[in-house]
Amino acid sequence: MIRLFVAIPIPTGVKKQIGAACADFPSEKWTPLSNLHLTVHFIGNLHPDEIAPLSAKLNAICLQFDLFTLQFKDVCFIGNRKRPMIWIRLHHSERLELLASLIGEVTGSEPDLPFTPHITLLRLSEESNPDQKLKLLSKIPVQPFQLEVRQVELWDSVPADGGRKYTCLQKFPFGR
Numbered sequence: 001m002i003r004l005f006v007a008i009p010i011p012t013g014v015k016k017q018i019g020a021a022c023a024d025f026p027s028e029k030w031t032p033l034s035n036l037h038l039t040v041h042f043i044g045n046l047h048p049d050e051i052a053p054l055s056a057k058l059n060a061i062c063l064q065f066d067l068f069t070l071q072f073k074d075v076c077f078i079g080n081r082k083r084p085m086i087w088i089r090l091h092h093s094e095r096l097e098l099l100a101s102l103i104g105e106v107t108g109s110e111p112d113l114p115f116t117p118h119i120t121l122l123r124l125s126e127e128s129n130p131d132q133k134l135k136l137l138s139k140i141p142v143q144p145f146q147l148e149v150r151q152v153e154l155w156d157s158v159p160a161d162g163g164r165k166y167t168c169l170q171k172f173p174f175g176r
Helices: 012-022 048-062 094-107 130-137
Strands: 002-009 037-046 068-078 085-090 118-123 146-149 151-160 163-173
Touching (some): 012 118, 037 048, 037 118, 037 151, 048 094, 048 151
Antiparallel strands (some): 085 118, 151 163
């Protein structure tokens, strides 16, 4: 089985800017720059034989879309004591929401939570003090940015030292 999700890649320039902002806080275990992405839809575990039919469906969906732009909203603390995280949130986008919905329909998997476009910067440990993290948040100097979305990618997620490693398996450019 392969653990899969559909992602929007983050351009190198934006990754560098985020990395520079987080470098001011070296004691935190930030998401590696190579893993930064915006999850469009988490699929879960699939058998390798299921990837080709899924890819054909994803390609058909993406051919219906033209490029669109996502806007930085803010850096925020999200979650509860069990799963606290620091995210970069992006503004609501009807096109992205439609894309995520269509992908959910063809995968047959429903998201656990309402769709919120975001990039995960940090997963905090359960023993972390969220109040202290909120103070940290106010100091992360992430500059506003735009993401021009021209495609989505199918990524796999495998356990790695101290976390997970994400790899792009296939790209699905928009058709218009």
